[in-house]
Amino acid sequence: xxxxxxxxxxxxxxxxxxxxxxxxxxxxxxxxxxxxxxxxxxxxxxxxxxxxxxxxxxxxxxxxxxxxxxxxxxxxxxxxxxxxxxxxxxxxxxxxxxxxxxxxxxxxxxx
Amino acid sequence: xxxxxxxxxxxxxxxxxxxxxxxxxxxxxxxxxxxxxxxxxxxxxxxxxxxxxxxxxxxxxxxxxxxxxxxxxxxxxxxxxxxxxxxxxxxxxxxxxxxxxxxxxxxxxxxxxxxxxx
Numbered sequence: 271x272x273x274x275x276x277x278x279x280x281x282x283x284x285x286x287x288x289x290x291x292x293x294x295x296x297x298x299x300x301x302x303x304x305x306x307x308x309x310x311x312x313x314x315x316x317x318x319x320x321x322x323x324x325x326x327x328x329x330x331x332x333x334x335x336x337x338x339x340x341x342x343x344x345x346x347x348x349x350x351x352x353x354x355x356x357x358x359x360x361x362x363x364x365x366x367x368x369x370x371x372x373x374x375x376x377x378x379x380x381x
Numbered sequence: 382x383x384x385x386x387x388x389x390x391x392x393x394x395x396x397x398x399x400x401x402x403x404x405x406x407x408x409x410x411x412x413x414x415x416x417x418x419x420x421x422x423x424x425x426x427x428x429x430x431x432x433x434x435x436x437x438x439x440x441x442x443x444x445x446x447x448x449x450x451x452x453x454x455x456x457x458x459x460x461x462x463x464x465x466x467x468x469x470x471x472x473x474x475x476x477x478x479x480x481x482x483x484x485x486x487x488x489x490x491x492x493x494x495x496x497x498x499x
Binding site (some may be wrong): 304306312313360362366368369372374 | 387412413415423424425430432472476478488490491492493495
């Protein structure tokens with residue numbers, strides 16, 4: 271059973287702080303990993319993806335991947351109230367298989 | 382970027398009727414479409430996977446005769462909820478594999494359909 275685990279939260283951080291979201295996955299065959307943001311009542315929107323060990327930065331967002339530990343994280347710098355949402359971690363294995371999603375972490379950025 | 386257009390965004394129907402939800406890939410060919418359902422405050426639940434021109438593969442516990450999926454072309458997939466009941470009320474989202482979103486591993490989501498069965 272392929273699983274992606276996330277802490278459901280809520281994770282509360284003050285405005286301007288760094289929010290750290292974590293995710294672990296069970297399938298060592300997973301090739302790449304996605305972070306999606308989902309606002310209440312809306313569809314998930316892709317923030318970024320990562321497939322190599324190490325860090326990948328995109329604006330205020332940094333994804334980190336450690337395949338040996340089967341661990342993925344997302345850092346949000348200078349958190350804003352508009353970042354308050356549920357963040358979904360997803361793993362991709364191969365071919366036309368569906369992404370395996372975690373249950374999501376709810377982030378609340380307090381002004 | 383890759384766009385998947387999903388319609389309708391909201392629908393209210395009477396119990397016992399059928400509802401069709403459409404997902405169209407606007408600027409790419411969606412070889413595979415995934416259909417998800419999401420209940421309030423819960424995560425995405427994969428319902429089925431469809432490949433263009435072939436029968437959909439349903440996840441365990443999903444009734445294929447109740448949730449009819451058609452993927453007749455590379456740009457259009459439909460989900461029909463037949464004989465809908467209040468317990469089918471949910472947020473339905475399609476996701477297409479193809480396009481450039483996320484690089485070579487693009488998974489593009491539609492905007493979702495809020496179904497309410499009364």
